Amino acid sequence: MAEAFDESPVPADGRPMPSEILDLRGTIDNIDAALVHLLAERFRATQRVGELKATSGMPPADPTRDRQQIERLKAIASGAGLDPEFAEQFRNFIVSEVIRHHERIAAEHAAGRRAGEAPTLDTYS
Numbered sequence: 001m002a003e004a005f006d007e008s009p010v011p012a013d014g015r016p017m018p019s020e021i022l023d024l025r026g027t028i029d030n031i032d033a034a035l036v037h038l039l040a041e042r043f044r045a046t047q048r049v050g051e052l053k054a055t056s057g058m059p060p061a062d063p064t065r066d067r068q069q070i071e072r073l074k075a076i077a078s079g080a081g082l083d084p085e086f087a088e089q090f091r092n093f094i095v096s097e098v099i100r101h102h103e104r105i106a107a108e109h110a111a112g113r114r115a116g117e118a119p120t121l122d123t124y125s
C-alpha cells in the first residue's frame with residue numbers, strides 16, 4: 001500500500017536528490033516549525049482577546065484595527081521582498097479563524113457556558 005508521505009531523499013525516477021535541496025529542506029523544516037509555534041502563541045493571545053471582548057460586549061471583528069494592520073503588514077512585506085497581496089491574504093486567512101473562535105466564545109459566554117463567566121441574572125425580565 002502507498003504511504004501518505006514518502007520520506008525517501010531519492011525521487012521516484014531514481015535520480016539522486018541534489019544535496020542543496022536537502023540542505024534547503026532543513027531550513028524549510030525549521031521555518032515551518034517556527035511558524036507553527038508562532039501561530040500557537042498568536043492564537044493563545046487572540047483566545048484571551050476573544051474572552052475579553054465577549055465579557056465586555058465587544059463585537060468579534062474590529063475593521064479599523066484590520067485596516068491598520070493590513071496596511072502595516074503590506075508595507076513590511078514590500079520591504080521584505082514578499083508579495084504584499086499574499087501577506088494580506090495570509091493575514092485574512094488567520095483572522096477569519098480568529099473571528100470564528102471569537103464568535104464561539106461569545107456564544108458560549110451568552111449561554112453562560114464559560115467557567116466563571118455566567119451572565120448576571122436579570123430578575124426584572
Ligand SMILES: O=C(O)C(=O)C[C@]1(C(=O)O)C=C[C@@H](O)C=C1
Binds near residue numbers: 049050062094098
Ligand atoms: O485585535 C483584536 O481586536 C482582535 O480580535 C485580534 C484580531 C487579529 O487576529 O489580529 C482579530 C479580529 C479583529 O478583526 C482584529 C484583530
